[in-house]
Amino acid sequence: MDSEGTRDTRATRTGPVPRPTRPPEGSPPPMPTMPPGAPPRPDGSAFLAWLRAARPAAAPGVWRLGHRPRPETEPELTPARQLLSGAVIAFLVGWLVWSLLWNGYLGSWWVLPLELFTPDSWREGNDRVGNAVLWYSYYTLIALAILFVVARIGRWGEVWRRFGPPAWVRSATPAEPPPPVPGEDPADWPELRAHGAREAAERLAAEARTGLMRDVDHARIDRAWQGVRSGTNTLAAFTGAVLRDGSAACPHPSGDRDLPARQARHDLLTGQVRLGTAADDPRNPYQYRGAGLALGTDLLGTSLVAVGPAGSGKTGSLVQPLAESLCLHALAGRAAVVSVGAAGAGIGPAEAYDVVVRVGHPDSVYDLDLYGGTTDPDEAAAILAEALVGDLADPHPGSDSRRSTTVLAQLLGPFRAVHQRFPSVPELRQLLDGAPGPIAALRKALTETGHASLLRELDARERQQAHPGDVAAVLADRVALLDRPAFAAFFDTSGTSRPFTLKALDHPVRVRIDLPQRGHADASRILARLVLAQFTAAVTAREDRSLFACLLLDEAAGVVTPESVRGVQRLRSANAGVVLTLRTLDDVPRPLRGPLLGATGCRMAFSGLTPWDGQDFAEVWGKEWIETRDVTDRQIIAETPAGKAVHMLRRVITGQAPTARAVTVRQVERERWSASELAHAVPPGHAVLSLTTVRGEHAPPLLVDLRS
Structure with missing residues (x-):
């Protein structure tokens, strides 16, 4: 379970790691794990905050950690100058209406509802306190009605959202997320608890809170748990590995x-x-x-x-x-x-x-397999032909390098049948050049072992070699680029590297x-x-x-x-x-x-x-369809003093000259x-x-x- 059953790669180190020897008697005490005066080890708060952070669903490519979704279409916002000017003007209009009502310039019609719906004794009684409460309550109601209408006209709500405390809160540092609901905290590994691995979940939760777990450990253990759910591994093996190694369980082969x-x-x-x-x-x-x-x-x-x-x-x-x-x-x-x-x-x-x-580096520990680890001559020939002359094939879709693949297969198959391996780079170059010695030796070995079909392949190769335009010459030239002193220690096929x-x-x-x-x-x-x-x-x-x-x-x-x-x-x-x-x-x-x-x-x-x-x-x-607007502005010229004053007021409010605007909306297709x-x-x-x-x-x- 330590390797999850799917990670048993060959060792990537040049030798085994030596085991620590037993210290001799009388040796000094071990060095402290932390230097004197060093700060204490960090707890798991940073890891837990990362684990519990919100990751809402988002469109492809959006960084989901801490993402705040936005609407698909951009809301239309009124310019700040126009919005604030409208709010102030609406307030002044409301104050003017209230002043005219209060001073009686508009008559007394606005108190008619009070006279119709209240008894005369309430308004004309000797109770001065009651009369004051009644009349001032009505005044307050009228003022609130005017204020409501003015607020709607002046869009005070939008002013509050854009420039009031709600905007201050949005621009400030976001608040801490609420604590997770019990039973849904990802740090408690609820899925493991729900499927009977309670002890493993307790061990992992404890290591997460003490700062012993990191994001790679969490991802690796979650991957191992998915193997348990899919039936690749057993629950007992998974639980045993976690109880034994904690957050270091199910390690990567490298450790x-x-x-x-x-x-x-x-x-x-x-x-x-x-x-x-x-x-x-x-x-x-x-x-x-x-x-x-x-x-x-x-x-x-x-x-x-x-x-x-x-x-x-x-x-x-x-x-x-x-x-x-x-x-x-x-x-x-x-x-x-x-x-x-x-x-x-x-x-x-x-x-x-x-x-x-x-x-090409002499200190390289690893070599590169020229044939991709396959034992099939045809597959090896196809891969090698693509590498050598794939760029020379007809670039139009549907073309390939079959002729080159056939030439290589005619040589790789017989050579592997005789030597139980594929040829090295120098040997392959000699075969492609048609050197008499290697070809004759290969023919002799095939005859002695009775490979009649492979002998026919070799005969076909010799016949094609005599024809003009044979691709073997091109293949040999490309192989010669790999048959250089800098690559002498590479592409070995003898098994020594x-x-x-x-x-x-x-x-x-x-x-x-x-x-x-x-x-x-x-x-x-x-x-x-x-x-x-x-x-x-x-x-x-x-x-x-x-x-x-x-x-x-x-x-x-x-x-x-x-x-x-x-x-x-x-x-x-x-x-x-x-x-x-x-x-x-x-x-x-x-x-x-x-x-x-x-x-x-x-x-x-x-x-x-x-x-x-x-x-x-x-x-x-x-391309995509987009909406375009062609706007034509025609300046309005005032001829009277009053019109000029109104135009000046509009310019102060909007910041633009008064114009008559004609808008044409079209759907066009653009890149x-x-x-x-x-x-x-x-x-x-x-x-x-x-x-x-x-x-x-x-x-x-x-x-x-x-x-x-």
Whole structure:
């Protein structure tokens, strides 16, 4: 139960952790756990406040922690100057009416109701106190009636809401949330209590209140409990692990309970990582303005493509927070993540990952499996062909690299049948070059072992090699890019190294792959296509898809091919997704730009986009019907002194010259974001982001401030 039955990955350390030895007799006492004078350890108040915080349901992409929902449409507000002027004028009019009534300038008709509905003895009796009470009560009633009418005309209620104490309370620091209802406090783990794990709930609640539990522990134990509810694990094993280890129960295979450091804001209860704030811009829907923008696995499951020039913030504002969030999800047993980028690209420290593959670096502990861990020659040939020459295939949708796959399969199958392994990079290069020695040795071994079908494959390869236009020469040239001294210790197939294979993505593993950029740009693009092809093949073949798998590919130039686009389209149903960043859409073949943007549910355009890149985004985001108002103002010229005085009063109240206004309202169809706006109207540090969840919910393109 400690590993939940689904986390038994191979060890990620070079050796076992040594056990502490017994201290010798007479040794000094152990060091104190806290330095003298240090403040006491914090209690669990911060964790409990985070756990009990409100997380209302919200639109896709909204940061739910502490979110205050807003209406979908913006209410029409009267300008403050006009509102306050109207309130004052209404008060003066009411005071004038009351003064005229009180001084008798309007006659005595307003006391007629009192005379009709009260006896004469009440009004004309000798009881001076009673008469005073009656008359002044009536005066008060009339004054209140005038005050009510004046308040409605002057909209005093709106003045009170916008400028009175209610506005002061809203602008002040929000009050503390009310205490949770007994039996519904999430810190007491009510679901565990309801299903018979009361002792485990008591232990976890005690550790939460004493500050021993953190958000990753809560998410990890909740994930283990979901395994109990689904029948993957037993209640007895879960309870025993919690009673024994407390909040450290059901650990990640690495033993880590948190990352070395965090840069972004995370909410593991909702699975979100905050990227920024939706700008208070008229182009953003009113319900999004001022709200935090966040991404979670429900959005990454539709994949994301981000385009922006160098320095626009793709890595620091997007890739790094996502890598950090997915690593936290992996520690909680919810996800598996593979981060691919250039060495030193800023996708997280090595201590935050279980496996770090530094291709071309002599100190790399792990190697990269060139064939994806498969034993099927045809599958290995398809993946390798996509990596080597996928970018040379016809970029129009529907094309593929079948000829290259066939050539590789004709060589990989016979070689594996003879040697029980796939060829190394130098051996594969010799076979593709048609070197007589290796081909003859392979033929001899096949003849001796009686593999007639594989011998026919080899014969077909030799016949095709003599024809002009054979793709083996192109494959050999691409393999030669990997057959360099810098990669001599990599891509080993003899079993002496520690190759990492993406077949391990059915476990919550954290992987970082550093690609060699300096001097090996072409090899890096081949390896990036290789990782993407292996990822799409591995995650779609998983039997257990409860873990979310994500590939973060920083700088995906030369990676998008017809086959990779088809692979991305299959990821949503496999509970997986990819995040691709590009400096420009010119790095993608023109026929594939539309299919790529259509295959990804989330699209992000950073500041500094070119107009032709903005045109592609504008087309995929489409148009919407909006209401436009054409206002024509005609100034009114007063000819009399009284008219001029009235116009002067209107100018003082409204701040505008008196005009006669003609308004024409029309419904027109316009682009949500035009190419010109994307190229010139997105401020630095901002991006335009559209979202789609795996359930099909959409968020329109939003202008997001990535610095807040």
